[in-house]
Amino acid sequence: MKDLSIDFCGVKFMNPFMLSSSPVSNCAEMIARAFDAGWGGVAYKTLATQMTKIIHPSPRLNKYNNQACRMVGLQNVEQVSDRPLEHNLKDIKWLKKNYPKHIVVASIMGFSNKEWEILAKASEDAGADMLELNFSCPHMAIEGSGSKVGQAFDLVELFTETVKKAVSIPVMAKMTPNITDMNEPAMYAKNGGADAISAINTVAAITEIGLDDLIPKPNVFGKGAVSGYSGPCVKPIALRFMAEMAQNPELGLPISGIGGIETWIDVLEFLLLGASTIQVTTGIIHYGYRIVEDMMEGLSDYMEDKGFNSVSEIVGKALPNVHHTDEFDLSRQGVAEYDLDRCIGCGQCYIICQDAGGQALSWDAENRRPVMDEDRCLSCMACSFICPVEDMIHYKEMPKGWVRHDPEPMEI
Amino acid sequence: MGEGLTLTLATEEAARCLLCFDAPCSQACPAGTDPGSFIRKLHFRNVTGAIRTIKKNNPFGWTCGVVCPTARLCELACSRTAIDKPIQIGKIQRFLVEHGWAVGFSPIKKAEIKKDKVAIIGSGPAGLTCARELALNGYDVTVFEKKEKAGGNLRYGIPTFRLSEKGLDREIEEITSLGVTVKTETPIEGKDGLTKLKEEGFKAVFLSPGLWSPVRLGIEGSDLNGVLSATDFLGAMRTHEASDVENLVRDKVVAVIGGGSVAMDAAMGAKKLGAKDVYVLYRRSYTEMPAEEKEKIQALNDGIHFFILTQPVKYSGKGSLESIVCRRTRLGDPDDSGRRRPEEIQGSEFEMPFDVAIEALATEPDTGLRELADLTWDNKTITVSDANLQTSLPWVYAGGDIVRGPALVVEAVADGKKAAEAIAQHLEGKGE
Ligand SMILES: Cc1cc2nc3c(=O)[nH]c(=O)nc-3n(C[C@H](O)[C@H](O)[C@H](O)COP(=O)(O)OP(=O)(O)OC[C@H]3O[C@@H](n4cnc5c(N)ncnc54)[C@H](O)[C@@H]3O)c2cc1C
Numbered sequence: 079m080k081d082l083s084i085d086f087c088g089v090k091f092m093n094p095f096m097l098s099s100s101p102v103s104n105c106a107e108m109i110a111r112a113f114d115a116g117w118g119g120v121a122y123k124t125l126a127t128q129m130t131k132i133i134h135p136s137p138r139l140n141k142y143n144n145q146a147c148r149m150v151g152l153q154n155v156e157q158v159s160d161r162p163l164e165h166n167l168k169d170i171k172w173l174k175k176n177y178p179k180h181i182v183v184a185s186i187m188g189f190s191n192k193e194w195e196i197l198a199k200a201s202e203d204a205g206a207d208m209l210e211l212n213f214s215c216p217h218m219a220i221e222g223s224g225s226k227v228g229q230a231f232d233l234v235e236l237f238t239e240t241v242k243k244a245v246s247i248p249v250m251a252k253m254t255p256n257i258t259d260m261n262e263p264a265m266y267a268k269n270g271g272a273d274a275i276s277a278i279n280t281v282a283a284i285t286e287i288g289l290d291d292l293i294p295k296p297n298v299f300g301k302g303a304v305s306g307y308s309g310p311c312v313k314p315i316a317l318r319f320m321a322e323m324a325q326n327p328e329l330g331l332p333i334s335g336i337g338g339i340e341t342w343i344d345v346l347e348f349l350l351l352g353a354s355t356i357q358v359t360t361g362i363i364h365y366g367y368r369i370v371e372d373m374m375e376g377l378s379d380y381m382e383d384k385g386f387n388s389v390s391e392i393v394g395k396a397l398p399n400v401h402h403t404d405e406f407d408l409s410r411q412g413v414a415e416y417d418l419d420r421c422i423g424c425g426q427c428y429i430i431c432q433d434a435g436g437q438a439l440s441w442d443a444e445n446r447r448p449v450m451d452e453d454r455c456l457s458c459m460a461c462s463f464i465c466p467v468e469d470m471i472h473y474k475e476m477p478k479g480w481v482r483h484d485p486e487p488m489e490i
Numbered sequence: 491m492g493e494g495l496t497l498t499l500a501t502e503e504a505a506r507c508l509l510c511f512d513a514p515c516s517q518a519c520p521a522g523t524d525p526g527s528f529i530r531k532l533h534f535r536n537v538t539g540a541i542r543t544i545k546k547n548n549p550f551g552w553t554c555g556v557v558c559p560t561a562r563l564c565e566l567a568c569s570r571t572a573i574d575k576p577i578q579i580g581k582i583q584r585f586l587v588e589h590g591w592a593v594g595f596s597p598i599k600k601a602e603i604k605k606d607k608v609a610i611i612g613s614g615p616a617g618l619t620c621a622r623e624l625a626l627n628g629y630d631v632t633v634f635e636k637k638e639k640a641g642g643n644l645r646y647g648i649p650t651f652r653l654s655e656k657g658l659d660r661e662i663e664e665i666t667s668l669g670v671t672v673k674t675e676t677p678i679e680g681k682d683g684l685t686k687l688k689e690e691g692f693k694a695v696f697l698s699p700g701l702w703s704p705v706r707l708g709i710e711g712s713d714l715n716g717v718l719s720a721t722d723f724l725g726a727m728r729t730h731e732a733s734d735v736e737n738l739v740r741d742k743v744v745a746v747i748g749g750g751s752v753a754m755d756a757a758m759g760a761k762k763l764g765a766k767d768v769y770v771l772y773r774r775s776y777t778e779m780p781a782e783e784k785e786k787i788q789a790l791n792d793g794i795h796f797f798i799l800t801q802p803v804k805y806s807g808k809g810s811l812e813s814i815v816c817r818r819t820r821l822g823d824p825d826d827s828g829r830r831r832p833e834e835i836q837g838s839e840f841e842m843p844f845d846v847a848i849e850a851l852a853t854e855p856d857t858g859l860r861e862l863a864d865l866t867w868d869n870k871t872i873t874v875s876d877a878n879l880q881t882s883l884p885w886v887y888a889g890g891d892i893v894r895g896p897a898l899v900v901e902a903v904a905d906g907k908k909a910a911e912a913i914a915q916h917l918e919g920k921g922e
């Protein structure tokens with residue numbers, strides 16, 4: 079196994095894998111088992127003071143399935159930790175005593191400037207290695223908290239500054255994706271003194287509506303709500319924010335990547351786009367802590383294969399390849415190329431090329447095979463995505479000067 | 491009959507479907523049940539639409555889902571086979587119909603009966619399908635059935651452990667509730683029986699009496715107690731004689747003679763009724779046995795012994811069967827069926843003690859059918875036009891086993907549909 083350790087704002091992580099702040103990091107007993115399974119760190123379930131009583135709605139989760147593919151997304155209406163603050167602080171102390179090499183990040187959320195200060199100090203005193211400021215929960219039942227803060231950029235700066243003054247451990251600000259440009263609040267956090275950014279928290283969404291009672295789910299005794307959505311379906315959105323922040327030279331802060339991570343490939347994609355640690359919740363809600371074993375092994379084997387000696391060498395490696403679309407070379411064109419030897423004759427390519435592509439395919443009904451007219455192919459490659467035979471339809475560049483035939487207009 | 495799929499399992503199976511263009515499975519279904527469409531509908535959560543497709547295309551959609559030899563029909567054609575294994579089309583079909591029953595969704599609505607009277611002879615899948623299609627088209631249909639209950643081979647052939655009575659009753663009830671009259675214990679017999687129907691005002695007739703006369707081995711001792719045909723054995727299991735056949739085989743050693751599907755049903759049936767040991771005696775080898783592969787394996791797993799290359803030559807016993815004298819065979823050159831001909835080996839006789847012998851050889855048309863009307867026959871089947879199943883009499887149509895020889899339920903359904911359309915065209919003066 080390769081050395082997977084990485085430095086993140088001066089804190090040494092044994093590997094980049096963290097539990098993100100959520101039910102998977104709710105108490106020391108759970109986190110200890112996660113550490114035993116291989117996780118290198120934890121963003122502890124968000125702490126709040128006890129000035130406001132926290133009660134979670136019931137039920138608190140709902141799944142988003144696509145066909146037989148279960149839980150491609152997850153919606154939740156969970157609030158910050160409902161455990162007494164001193165229990166959580168005790169648990170953090172216990173963890174640092176028993177797992178001194180593992181990194182405990184205390185996630186906190188204040189409902190006033192003063193509360194941010196109190197929580198930050200208390201966490202540092204309990205032995206937390208870092209803080210994560212939760213500016214990003216999209217469904218807090220308390221006014222002026224969660225992503226409402228993350229969307230009011232001056233508050234992001236104010237609270238970060240308050241916390242930075244109160245503690246000496248590194249501070250990371252957790253961003254909401256429910257905005258247009260994440261660089262804006264991230265810059266406010268930086269100006270407030272943040273040492274790192276974590277993103278993304280959940281995406282505001284509605285996953286499902288009961289067709290008999292017409293109530294969105296989770297159905298909390300007759301009421302549904304727009305609330306936080308997570309899991310594999312949000313990963314592409316999270317990756318976009320990674321790239322945009324990591325490519326911003328003014329920001330220049332380390333990033334902890336979050337959103338839909340389940341496999342080592344997901345991890346790698348976050349690293350390649352500039353994250354240097356990653357965090358997971360929904361993957362664990364779906365499969366349990368054990369998934370970290372495959373992340374470690376997969377990442378290590380990839381590094382071995384590609385000759386990387388440390389995780390930090392990977393960080394941001396794909397960023398030079400992320401461009402604006404206006405930089406593309408449009409003089410180079412191509413088509414889909416079929417290797418029909420292995421075709422099983424399902425005809426799905428034909429259907430979608432007719433209805434969504436360039437009508438480049440016709441259908442040989444007798445032999446059940448598509449017949450290609452290259453000059454009509456858009457190179458959309460949609461056919462290659464649905465063809466059930468793996469790796470059979472490829473992209474082929476056409477010679478310079480080749481022109482695609484557009485459909486003729488109808489005679490009027 | 492085992493448990494069927496659940497909605498989750500059926501949906502997962504449907505998710506494996508490639509949603510083929512011009513679906514090969516649909517092309518392969520003789521009755522046009524159109525699995526390509528109903529699986530796609532299930533895939534897109536259009537569960538009611540999927541049930542509607544099945545029931546519209548095939549009144550015996552449930553029965554077919556249960557008893558069709560899918561491995562050589564739709565599932566043989568399935569594109570997915572080239573990747574791993576075919577979609578379990580029969581199981582999805584059965585599930586969808588049962589789901590409709592469970593949630594009370596019935597897609598087929600009764601039509602007003604206001605057209606001509608049509609008579610149907612025989613209430614097997616061919617006759618009842620034709621009846622439903624004509625009733626939905628407004629015809630006044632009467633089905634004449636010789637036996638106590640409707641269903642033909644679905645009731646008196648295929649045993650309940652393969653096709654539950656409850657499901658069958660439900661599927662038949664769906665047909666009769668559309669205004670179809672079924673007259674049971676009303677055989678149409680005797681000279682010019684069909685002309686009499688015409689005189690009663692029936693404008694057209696669909697003949698679907700199946701094959702109910704068992705072919706017998708005809709060897710010495712056939713009249714001993716304990717020697718009977720599979721037709722009688724399986725039929726009796728479904729009547730007031732059920733306890734008689736149970737007493738006949740319980741704790742006994744039973745021989746079933748033949749290697750087809752009916753032999754497998756009789757063998758497994760005897761075993762289920764408590765026979766001590768059941769032997770299938772078959773004159774060719776395992777591969778020539780016409781039963782479906784699945785059925786043969788099932789029988790073997792049920793503990794039934796296969797005596798292949800074995801030809802019974804004599805039953806012996808005093809009053810009741812005590813033993814069967816058999817001769818070993820070996821395979822010679824192929825015969826008309828393309829299978830290698832069994833040749834008896836002289837001097838290879840051996841005698842095995844048996845209490846019961848069930849002959850499952852073949853079935854033929856009842857001889858009485860020939861006098862019903864002056865129809866053209868081709869040896870043991872009624873000759874019809876391929877295009878519209880019309881017999882040599884323009885107002886008489888025929889289909890199912892009586893036309894095809896021993897065939898399948900789904901083919902009987904196909905014939906019922908085709909005949910209904912042709913009869914309607916005939917009566918509405920279209921077509922010929
Ligand atoms: C034991 C057994 C198992 C089988 N298993 C399968 C299977 O698993 N899958 C499959 O697809 N197929 C199977 N088959 C074949 C299938 O059952 C037949 O192909 C199908 O039932 C033929 O339908 P039909 O409507 O032509 O005739 P039948 O089902 O034979 O129905 C004919 C009806 O006509 C009635 N009748 C006959 N003469 C008269 C008369 N003169 N007046 C009034 N009524 C009359 C009969 O009583 C009967 O009810 C099996 C057959 C048998 C015997």
Ligand SMILES: Cc1cc2nc3c(=O)[nH]c(=O)nc-3n(C[C@H](O)[C@H](O)[C@H](O)COP(=O)(O)O)c2cc1C
Nearest residue numbers: 098099100124154278279308309337338358359360
């Ligand atoms: C049930 C649930 C509760 C969560 N609670 C918190 C929380 O208390 N604090 C926080 O910062 N994020 C919280 N999150 C957000 C996650 O930490 C994470 O940012 C988000 O779910 C995206 O990552 P994922 O796709 O791996 O789940 C919660 C998520 C879920 C599903």
Ligand code: SF4
Nearest residue numbers: 431435436455456459
């Ligand atoms: S790439 Fe697009 S246009 Fe070309 S054959 Fe495939 S579906 Fe048709």
Ligand code: SF4
Nearest residue numbers: 421422424425427465
């Ligand atoms: S989708 Fe693939 S397998 Fe199916 S017909 Fe097209 S090329 Fe062949």
Ligand code: SF4
Nearest residue numbers: 507508510515568569
């Ligand atoms: S042939 Fe198989 S894969 Fe294709 S539509 Fe039919 S069931 Fe689906």
